[in-house]
Amino acid sequence: MKLAELSERSGVSTATIKYYLREGLLQPGRRITATQAEYGEEHLRRLRLVRALIQVGRVPVSTTREVLSALGDDSLDQHSRIGVAVQALPHAPLPAEDDPATEHARHEVAKLFERLDWDDSRGSGPSSPSYGTLLTAVAALTRLGYPCGVEELLPYARAVSQLSVTELDLVARFPDEERVEAAVALTVLYEPVLLSLRRLAETDESGRRFMNT
Amino acid sequence: MKLAELSERSGVSTATIKYYLREGLLQPGRRITATQAEYGEEHLRRLRLVRALIQVGRVPVSTTREVLSALGDDSLDQHSRIGVAVQALPHAPLPAEDDPATEHARHEVAKLFERLDWDDSRGSGPSSPSYGTLLTAVAALTRLGYPCGVEELLPYARAVSQLSVTELDLVARFPDEERVEAAVALTVLYEPVLLSLRRLAETDESGRRFMNT
Numbered sequence: 001m002k003l004a005e006l007s008e009r010s011g012v013s014t015a016t017i018k019y020y021l022r023e024g025l026l027q028p029g030r031r032i033t034a035t036q037a038e039y040g041e042e043h044l045r046r047l048r049l050v051r052a053l054i055q056v057g058r059v060p061v062s063t064t065r066e067v068l069s070a071l072g073d074d075s076l077d078q079h080s081r082i083g084v085a086v087q088a089l090p091h092a093p094l095p096a097e098d099d100p101a102t103e104h105a106r107h108e109v110a111k112l113f114e115r116l117d118w119d120d121s122r123g124s125g126p127s128s129p130s131y132g133t134l135l136t137a138v139a140a141l142t143r144l145g146y147p148c149g150v151e152e153l154l155p156y157a158r159a160v161s162q163l164s165v166t167e168l169d170l171v172a173r174f175p176d177e178e179r180v181e182a183a184v185a186l187t188v189l190y191e192p193v194l195l196s197l198r199r200l201a202e203t204d205e206s207g208r209r210f211m212n213t
Numbered sequence: 214m215k216l217a218e219l220s221e222r223s224g225v226s227t228a229t230i231k232y233y234l235r236e237g238l239l240q241p242g243r244r245i246t247a248t249q250a251e252y253g254e255e256h257l258r259r260l261r262l263v264r265a266l267i268q269v270g271r272v273p274v275s276t277t278r279e280v281l282s283a284l285g286d287d288s289l290d291q292h293s294r295i296g297v298a299v300q301a302l303p304h305a306p307l308p309a310e311d312d313p314a315t316e317h318a319r320h321e322v323a324k325l326f327e328r329l330d331w332d333d334s335r336g337s338g339p340s341s342p343s344y345g346t347l348l349t350a351v352a353a354l355t356r357l358g359y360p361c362g363v364e365e366l367l368p369y370a371r372a373v374s375q376l377s378v379t380e381l382d383l384v385a386r387f388p389d390e391e392r393v394e395a396a397v398a399l400t401v402l403y404e405p406v407l408l409s410l411r412r413l414a415e416t417d418e419s420g421r422r423f424m425n426t
Contacts, residue, residue: 011356045357048357049357051353052353052354055353056349056350056353078423079419079420079422079424082419083416086412086415086416118413118414118417119417119420121420122416122417122419123416123417123420124420128413128416130408130409130413130416131409131413133405133408133409134409134410134413136269136405137269137402137403137405137406137409138406140264140265140268140269140402141398141402141403141406143224143261143265144261144262144265144398144402145258146398146399146402147383147386148406152383153410155375155376156376156403156406156407157410157414159373159376160372160410160414160415161418162368163372163411163414164414164415164418165418167415167418168415168419168422170360172422173360182359183415183419185359186359189353189354189359190354190369191408191411192346192347192350193350193351193361193366193369194373194407195343195346195404195408196346196347196350197347197366197369198373198376198377198400198404199343200337200341200343200347200373201331201370201373201374201377202299202373202377202380202381203295203296203336204332204335204337204374205377205380205381206291206292206295206296206335206381207332207334207335207336208335209381210290210295211290211292
Protein backbone atom coordinates (compact mmCIF):
# COMPACT_ATOMS: atom_id res chain seq x y z
CA MET A 1 0.00 0.00 0.00
CA LYS A 2 1.00 3.66 -0.49
CA LEU A 3 1.68 6.14 2.32
CA ALA A 4 -1.84 7.60 1.97
CA GLU A 5 -3.46 4.21 2.49
CA LEU A 6 -1.16 3.39 5.42
CA SER A 7 -2.28 6.68 6.97
CA GLU A 8 -5.95 5.96 6.37
CA ARG A 9 -5.84 2.39 7.71
CA SER A 10 -3.82 3.32 10.81
CA GLY A 11 -5.54 6.61 11.57
CA VAL A 12 -2.09 8.21 11.84
CA SER A 13 -1.50 11.37 9.73
CA THR A 14 1.07 11.19 6.90
CA ALA A 15 3.11 13.92 8.65
CA THR A 16 3.35 11.78 11.81
CA ILE A 17 4.24 8.68 9.78
CA LYS A 18 7.06 10.63 8.08
CA TYR A 19 8.25 11.75 11.52
CA TYR A 20 8.28 8.14 12.78
CA LEU A 21 10.23 7.10 9.65
CA ARG A 22 12.81 9.85 10.25
CA GLU A 23 13.09 8.87 13.93
CA GLY A 24 13.62 5.22 13.00
CA LEU A 25 10.48 4.03 14.82
CA LEU A 26 9.07 2.63 11.59
CA GLN A 27 11.11 0.60 9.12
CA PRO A 28 11.36 2.25 5.64
CA GLY A 29 9.02 1.00 2.91
CA ARG A 30 10.15 -0.69 -0.30
CA ARG A 31 11.08 2.17 -2.64
CA ILE A 32 9.24 1.86 -5.99
CA THR A 33 9.89 5.29 -7.54
CA ALA A 34 12.09 8.22 -6.52
CA THR A 35 9.24 9.67 -4.46
CA GLN A 36 7.05 6.68 -3.60
CA ALA A 37 7.44 3.67 -1.36
CA GLU A 38 5.32 0.59 -0.82
CA TYR A 39 4.26 -0.47 2.69
CA GLY A 40 2.99 -3.84 3.90
CA GLU A 41 0.94 -5.30 6.75
CA GLU A 42 4.08 -5.37 8.93
CA HIS A 43 4.32 -1.56 8.62
CA LEU A 44 0.69 -1.16 9.64
CA ARG A 45 1.20 -3.42 12.65
CA ARG A 46 4.39 -1.64 13.76
CA LEU A 47 2.74 1.76 13.30
CA ARG A 48 -0.16 0.76 15.55
CA LEU A 49 2.27 -0.50 18.20
CA VAL A 50 4.28 2.75 18.10
CA ARG A 51 1.09 4.80 18.30
CA ALA A 52 -0.20 2.78 21.26
CA LEU A 53 3.10 2.93 23.18
CA ILE A 54 3.36 6.71 22.69
CA GLN A 55 -0.31 7.67 23.06
CA VAL A 56 -1.77 5.16 25.48
CA GLY A 57 1.41 4.11 27.27
CA ARG A 58 2.81 7.67 27.30
CA VAL A 59 6.22 6.21 26.47
CA PRO A 60 8.65 8.93 25.22
CA VAL A 61 9.83 8.68 21.58
CA SER A 62 13.46 7.92 22.49
CA THR A 63 12.35 5.16 24.90
CA THR A 64 10.04 3.72 22.24
CA ARG A 65 13.08 3.41 19.94
CA GLU A 66 14.95 1.44 22.64
CA VAL A 67 11.96 -0.81 23.31
CA LEU A 68 11.56 -1.55 19.59
CA SER A 69 15.24 -2.29 19.14
CA ALA A 70 15.09 -4.82 22.00
CA LEU A 71 12.07 -6.44 20.34
CA GLY A 72 14.06 -7.07 17.19
CA ASP A 73 17.28 -8.33 18.79
CA ASP A 74 17.51 -11.92 17.53
CA SER A 75 20.66 -12.60 19.56
CA LEU A 76 18.55 -12.83 22.74
CA ASP A 77 16.07 -15.49 23.82
CA GLN A 78 12.41 -14.55 24.33
CA HIS A 79 12.68 -13.98 28.06
CA SER A 80 15.69 -11.69 27.63
CA ARG A 81 14.08 -9.70 24.83
CA ILE A 82 10.94 -9.15 26.90
CA GLY A 83 13.16 -8.23 29.86
CA VAL A 84 15.28 -5.71 27.95
CA ALA A 85 12.22 -4.12 26.36
CA VAL A 86 10.34 -3.83 29.67
CA GLN A 87 13.42 -2.45 31.44
CA ALA A 88 13.68 0.22 28.74
CA LEU A 89 10.21 1.52 29.69
CA PRO A 90 10.12 4.61 31.94
CA HIS A 91 10.78 3.95 35.64
CA ALA A 92 10.86 6.07 38.77
CA PRO A 93 14.40 6.98 39.92
CA LEU A 94 15.90 4.88 42.69
CA PRO A 95 15.67 6.32 46.22
CA ALA A 96 18.66 8.68 46.49
CA GLU A 97 19.54 8.35 50.15
CA ASP A 98 19.14 5.64 52.72
CA ASP A 99 16.92 7.43 55.20
CA PRO A 100 14.96 5.34 57.76
CA ALA A 101 11.94 5.17 55.42
CA THR A 102 14.05 3.67 52.61
CA GLU A 103 15.60 1.23 55.10
CA HIS A 104 12.10 0.16 56.13
CA ALA A 105 11.11 -0.23 52.46
CA ARG A 106 14.16 -2.40 51.70
CA HIS A 107 13.42 -4.59 54.68
CA GLU A 108 9.70 -5.11 53.94
CA VAL A 109 10.23 -5.66 50.20
CA ALA A 110 12.96 -8.24 50.89
CA LYS A 111 10.56 -10.10 53.19
CA LEU A 112 7.87 -9.91 50.53
CA PHE A 113 10.14 -11.45 47.88
CA GLU A 114 11.04 -14.29 50.23
CA ARG A 115 7.37 -15.02 50.79
CA LEU A 116 6.69 -15.00 47.04
CA ASP A 117 9.77 -16.95 46.00
CA TRP A 118 10.57 -14.30 43.38
CA ASP A 119 14.07 -14.82 42.15
CA ASP A 120 16.73 -12.38 40.95
CA SER A 121 18.11 -15.05 38.61
CA ARG A 122 14.86 -14.67 36.64
CA GLY A 123 15.24 -10.86 36.68
CA SER A 124 12.49 -10.24 39.23
CA GLY A 125 14.74 -8.96 42.01
CA PRO A 126 16.91 -5.98 42.97
CA SER A 127 18.52 -5.97 39.48
CA SER A 128 15.19 -4.88 37.94
CA PRO A 129 14.35 -1.16 37.60
CA SER A 130 10.83 -2.03 38.79
CA TYR A 131 12.38 -3.01 42.11
CA GLY A 132 13.61 0.58 42.48
CA THR A 133 10.16 1.95 41.63
CA LEU A 134 8.67 -0.29 44.29
CA LEU A 135 11.20 0.81 46.94
CA THR A 136 10.61 4.49 46.12
CA ALA A 137 6.82 4.12 46.44
CA VAL A 138 6.99 2.10 49.68
CA ALA A 139 9.45 4.62 51.18
CA ALA A 140 7.09 7.50 50.28
CA LEU A 141 4.15 5.68 51.92
CA THR A 142 6.30 5.06 55.00
CA ARG A 143 7.27 8.74 55.29
CA LEU A 144 3.58 9.68 55.16
CA GLY A 145 2.80 7.19 57.89
CA TYR A 146 0.60 4.98 55.69
CA PRO A 147 0.69 1.24 56.33
CA CYS A 148 2.88 -0.50 53.71
CA GLY A 149 4.55 -3.46 55.36
CA VAL A 150 4.75 -6.97 53.97
CA GLU A 151 1.18 -7.73 55.15
CA GLU A 152 -0.26 -4.79 53.18
CA LEU A 153 1.89 -5.52 50.10
CA LEU A 154 1.10 -9.24 49.91
CA PRO A 155 -2.49 -8.91 48.59
CA TYR A 156 -1.20 -6.74 45.71
CA ALA A 157 1.65 -9.11 44.93
CA ARG A 158 -0.66 -12.14 44.98
CA ALA A 159 -3.19 -10.39 42.73
CA VAL A 160 -0.56 -9.50 40.09
CA SER A 161 1.03 -12.96 40.30
CA GLN A 162 -2.30 -14.52 39.37
CA LEU A 163 -2.81 -11.95 36.60
CA SER A 164 0.66 -12.60 35.18
CA VAL A 165 -0.18 -16.30 34.74
CA THR A 166 -3.30 -15.25 32.77
CA GLU A 167 -1.23 -12.76 30.77
CA LEU A 168 1.49 -15.21 29.82
CA ASP A 169 -1.20 -17.73 28.80
CA LEU A 170 -2.53 -15.00 26.54
CA VAL A 171 0.97 -14.33 25.12
CA ALA A 172 1.38 -18.06 24.47
CA ARG A 173 -1.62 -17.94 22.09
CA PHE A 174 0.50 -15.90 19.65
CA PRO A 175 2.81 -17.51 17.09
CA ASP A 176 6.43 -17.65 18.19
CA GLU A 177 7.65 -14.68 16.14
CA GLU A 178 4.94 -12.34 17.52
CA ARG A 179 5.27 -13.39 21.14
CA VAL A 180 7.85 -10.87 22.39
CA GLU A 181 5.99 -7.96 20.79
CA ALA A 182 2.75 -9.23 22.34
CA ALA A 183 4.30 -9.49 25.80
CA VAL A 184 5.58 -5.91 25.69
CA ALA A 185 2.39 -4.48 24.16
CA LEU A 186 0.23 -6.24 26.75
CA THR A 187 2.50 -5.08 29.59
CA VAL A 188 2.18 -1.45 28.52
CA LEU A 189 -1.41 -1.41 27.27
CA TYR A 190 -2.92 -3.26 30.21
CA GLU A 191 -1.40 -0.73 32.66
CA PRO A 192 -4.09 1.92 32.04
CA VAL A 193 -6.69 -0.88 32.00
CA LEU A 194 -5.56 -2.02 35.44
CA LEU A 195 -5.29 1.48 36.92
CA SER A 196 -8.62 2.71 35.59
CA LEU A 197 -10.40 -0.46 36.75
CA ARG A 198 -8.81 -0.01 40.17
CA ARG A 199 -10.09 3.57 40.48
CA LEU A 200 -13.55 2.46 39.37
CA ALA A 201 -13.53 -0.44 41.85
CA GLU A 202 -12.44 1.90 44.65
CA THR A 203 -15.13 4.43 43.74
CA ASP A 204 -17.76 1.70 43.77
CA GLU A 205 -16.57 0.28 47.10
CA SER A 206 -16.31 3.78 48.61
CA GLY A 207 -19.87 4.48 47.45
CA ARG A 208 -21.14 1.29 49.07
CA ARG A 209 -19.56 2.30 52.39
CA PHE A 210 -19.55 6.06 52.69
CA MET A 211 -22.39 7.46 50.58
CA ASN A 212 -25.15 9.35 52.31
CA THR A 213 -28.28 7.37 51.56
CA MET B 214 8.64 24.78 64.39
CA LYS B 215 10.46 27.28 62.15
CA LEU B 216 10.83 26.95 58.35
CA ALA B 217 14.33 25.48 58.73
CA GLU B 218 13.07 22.67 60.97
CA LEU B 219 10.09 21.99 58.69
CA SER B 220 12.57 21.64 55.84
CA GLU B 221 14.84 19.32 57.84
CA ARG B 222 12.05 17.06 59.07
CA SER B 223 10.34 16.79 55.66
CA GLY B 224 13.49 16.56 53.55
CA VAL B 225 12.05 19.31 51.31
CA SER B 226 14.30 22.35 50.66
CA THR B 227 13.22 25.73 52.05
CA ALA B 228 13.08 27.09 48.46
CA THR B 229 10.59 24.36 47.48
CA ILE B 230 8.52 24.94 50.64
CA LYS B 231 8.32 28.67 49.80
CA TYR B 232 7.23 27.74 46.27
CA TYR B 233 4.48 25.47 47.64
CA LEU B 234 3.36 28.28 49.98
CA ARG B 235 3.17 30.74 47.06
CA GLU B 236 1.26 28.20 44.94
CA GLY B 237 -1.22 27.61 47.75
CA LEU B 238 -0.32 23.91 48.12
CA LEU B 239 0.66 24.46 51.73
CA GLN B 240 -1.39 26.52 54.19
CA PRO B 241 0.55 29.57 55.58
CA GLY B 242 2.16 29.24 59.01
CA ARG B 243 1.19 31.32 62.04
CA ARG B 244 3.09 34.61 61.66
CA ILE B 245 5.15 35.38 64.81
CA THR B 246 7.37 38.22 63.57
CA ALA B 247 7.47 40.21 60.32
CA THR B 248 9.84 37.66 58.78
CA GLN B 249 9.15 34.42 60.69
CA ALA B 250 6.24 32.01 60.85
CA GLU B 251 5.55 29.01 63.04
CA TYR B 252 4.56 25.65 61.49
CA GLY B 253 2.87 22.66 63.11
CA GLU B 254 2.53 18.91 62.58
CA GLU B 255 -0.34 19.56 60.13
CA HIS B 256 2.09 21.48 57.89
CA LEU B 257 4.58 18.62 57.99
CA ARG B 258 1.87 16.11 57.10
CA ARG B 259 0.50 18.22 54.24
CA LEU B 260 4.02 18.83 52.92
CA ARG B 261 4.73 15.11 52.77
CA LEU B 262 1.43 14.50 50.95
CA VAL B 263 2.19 17.24 48.39
CA ARG B 264 5.70 15.86 47.89
CA ALA B 265 4.41 12.32 47.42
CA LEU B 266 1.67 13.33 44.96
CA ILE B 267 4.11 15.37 42.87
CA GLN B 268 7.19 13.13 43.07
CA VAL B 269 5.82 9.59 43.35
CA GLY B 270 2.41 10.12 41.77
CA ARG B 271 3.77 12.51 39.11
CA VAL B 272 0.67 14.65 39.62
CA PRO B 273 1.13 18.18 38.10
CA VAL B 274 1.21 21.14 40.53
CA SER B 275 -2.08 22.64 39.30
CA THR B 276 -3.82 19.24 39.62
CA THR B 277 -2.38 18.81 43.11
CA ARG B 278 -4.02 22.10 44.07
CA GLU B 279 -7.41 20.83 42.82
CA VAL B 280 -7.00 17.52 44.64
CA LEU B 281 -6.11 19.29 47.90
CA SER B 282 -9.02 21.69 47.62
CA ALA B 283 -11.43 18.75 47.18
CA LEU B 284 -9.91 17.13 50.29
CA GLY B 285 -10.79 20.17 52.36
CA ASP B 286 -14.33 20.77 51.08
CA ASP B 287 -16.47 20.26 54.17
CA SER B 288 -19.70 20.76 52.22
CA LEU B 289 -19.31 17.27 50.70
CA ASP B 290 -19.65 13.86 52.33
CA GLN B 291 -16.64 11.53 52.46
CA HIS B 292 -17.53 9.57 49.32
CA SER B 293 -18.01 12.78 47.29
CA ARG B 294 -14.76 14.31 48.55
CA ILE B 295 -12.82 11.16 47.60
CA GLY B 296 -14.63 11.13 44.25
CA VAL B 297 -13.89 14.78 43.41
CA ALA B 298 -10.24 14.41 44.45
CA VAL B 299 -9.72 11.21 42.44
CA GLN B 300 -11.49 12.71 39.40
CA ALA B 301 -9.10 15.66 39.56
CA LEU B 302 -6.12 13.31 39.09
CA PRO B 303 -4.68 13.12 35.55
CA HIS B 304 -6.66 10.96 33.10
CA ALA B 305 -6.23 9.91 29.49
CA PRO B 306 -8.40 11.89 27.05
CA LEU B 307 -11.66 10.27 25.96
CA PRO B 308 -11.55 8.48 22.60
CA ALA B 309 -12.10 11.22 20.02
CA GLU B 310 -14.02 9.39 17.33
CA ASP B 311 -16.33 6.43 17.32
CA ASP B 312 -14.35 4.13 15.06
CA PRO B 313 -15.13 0.38 15.11
CA ALA B 314 -12.44 -0.23 17.79
CA THR B 315 -14.05 2.30 20.14
CA GLU B 316 -17.48 0.77 19.44
CA HIS B 317 -16.07 -2.63 20.39
CA ALA B 318 -14.55 -1.15 23.56
CA ARG B 319 -17.85 0.46 24.59
CA HIS B 320 -19.69 -2.79 24.03
CA GLU B 321 -17.24 -4.99 25.99
CA VAL B 322 -16.86 -2.52 28.86
CA ALA B 323 -20.66 -2.20 29.20
CA LYS B 324 -20.92 -6.00 29.42
CA LEU B 325 -18.13 -6.03 32.01
CA PHE B 326 -19.93 -3.49 34.21
CA GLU B 327 -23.13 -5.53 34.06
CA ARG B 328 -21.25 -8.62 35.19
CA LEU B 329 -19.64 -6.69 38.06
CA ASP B 330 -22.77 -4.83 39.14
CA TRP B 331 -20.82 -1.55 39.12
CA ASP B 332 -23.21 1.32 39.31
CA ASP B 333 -23.10 4.83 37.86
CA SER B 334 -25.12 6.10 40.82
CA ARG B 335 -22.03 5.38 42.94
CA GLY B 336 -19.83 7.16 40.37
CA SER B 337 -18.25 4.00 38.98
CA GLY B 338 -19.79 4.26 35.52
CA PRO B 339 -19.57 6.30 32.30
CA SER B 340 -19.66 9.55 34.31
CA SER B 341 -16.18 8.78 35.72
CA PRO B 342 -13.03 9.96 33.88
CA SER B 343 -11.54 6.54 34.61
CA TYR B 344 -14.23 5.08 32.39
CA GLY B 345 -12.82 7.13 29.49
CA THR B 346 -9.28 5.96 30.25
CA LEU B 347 -10.50 2.37 30.19
CA LEU B 348 -12.31 2.83 26.85
CA THR B 349 -9.23 4.46 25.29
CA ALA B 350 -6.96 1.62 26.40
CA VAL B 351 -9.35 -1.14 25.30
CA ALA B 352 -9.84 0.57 21.93
CA ALA B 353 -6.04 0.75 21.45
CA LEU B 354 -5.69 -2.95 22.28
CA THR B 355 -8.50 -3.73 19.82
CA ARG B 356 -6.82 -1.75 17.02
CA LEU B 357 -3.62 -3.71 17.60
CA GLY B 358 -5.53 -6.96 17.43
CA TYR B 359 -4.80 -7.95 21.04
CA PRO B 360 -7.52 -9.82 22.93
CA CYS B 361 -9.41 -7.46 25.23
CA GLY B 362 -13.01 -8.60 25.44
CA VAL B 363 -15.07 -9.04 28.57
CA GLU B 364 -13.45 -12.46 29.26
CA GLU B 365 -9.93 -10.97 29.26
CA LEU B 366 -10.98 -7.91 31.29
CA LEU B 367 -12.82 -9.84 34.01
CA PRO B 368 -9.75 -11.24 35.82
CA TYR B 369 -8.35 -7.68 36.14
CA ALA B 370 -11.66 -6.29 37.34
CA ARG B 371 -12.09 -9.08 39.90
CA ALA B 372 -8.52 -8.63 41.19
CA VAL B 373 -8.96 -4.87 41.73
CA SER B 374 -12.41 -5.36 43.29
CA GLN B 375 -10.87 -7.61 45.92
CA LEU B 376 -8.01 -5.14 46.44
CA SER B 377 -10.40 -2.23 46.86
CA VAL B 378 -12.14 -4.04 49.76
CA THR B 379 -8.73 -4.44 51.43
CA GLU B 380 -7.90 -0.78 50.70
CA LEU B 381 -11.13 0.61 52.12
CA ASP B 382 -10.62 -1.56 55.23
CA LEU B 383 -7.24 0.11 55.54
CA VAL B 384 -8.79 3.58 55.10
CA ALA B 385 -11.36 2.74 57.80
CA ARG B 386 -8.50 2.31 60.31
CA PHE B 387 -7.91 6.10 60.16
CA PRO B 388 -9.80 8.58 62.33
CA ASP B 389 -12.73 10.21 60.56
CA GLU B 390 -10.99 13.53 59.81
CA GLU B 391 -7.99 11.84 58.13
CA ARG B 392 -9.99 9.33 56.11
CA VAL B 393 -10.46 11.27 52.85
CA GLU B 394 -6.79 12.24 52.71
CA ALA B 395 -5.83 8.62 53.35
CA ALA B 396 -8.11 7.36 50.57
CA VAL B 397 -6.59 9.74 48.00
CA ALA B 398 -3.00 9.18 49.15
CA LEU B 399 -3.42 5.40 49.04
CA THR B 400 -5.06 5.60 45.59
CA VAL B 401 -2.14 7.55 44.17
CA LEU B 402 0.75 5.99 46.09
CA TYR B 403 -0.29 2.38 45.58
CA GLU B 404 -0.39 2.88 41.79
CA PRO B 405 3.40 2.59 41.36
CA VAL B 406 3.36 -0.26 43.92
CA LEU B 407 0.81 -2.14 41.82
CA LEU B 408 2.51 -1.45 38.47
CA SER B 409 6.02 -2.32 39.65
CA LEU B 410 4.80 -5.51 41.33
CA ARG B 411 3.00 -6.43 38.12
CA ARG B 412 6.16 -6.00 36.02
CA LEU B 413 8.14 -8.03 38.54
CA ALA B 414 5.48 -10.77 38.57
CA GLU B 415 5.45 -10.86 34.75
CA THR B 416 9.23 -11.02 34.61
CA ASP B 417 9.24 -13.88 37.08
CA GLU B 418 6.52 -15.77 35.22
CA SER B 419 8.19 -15.13 31.85
CA GLY B 420 11.47 -16.45 33.31
CA ARG B 421 9.76 -19.62 34.53
CA ARG B 422 8.36 -20.24 31.05
CA PHE B 423 10.76 -18.89 28.46
CA MET B 424 14.26 -18.84 29.93
CA ASN B 425 16.93 -20.96 28.29
CA THR B 426 18.00 -23.36 31.02
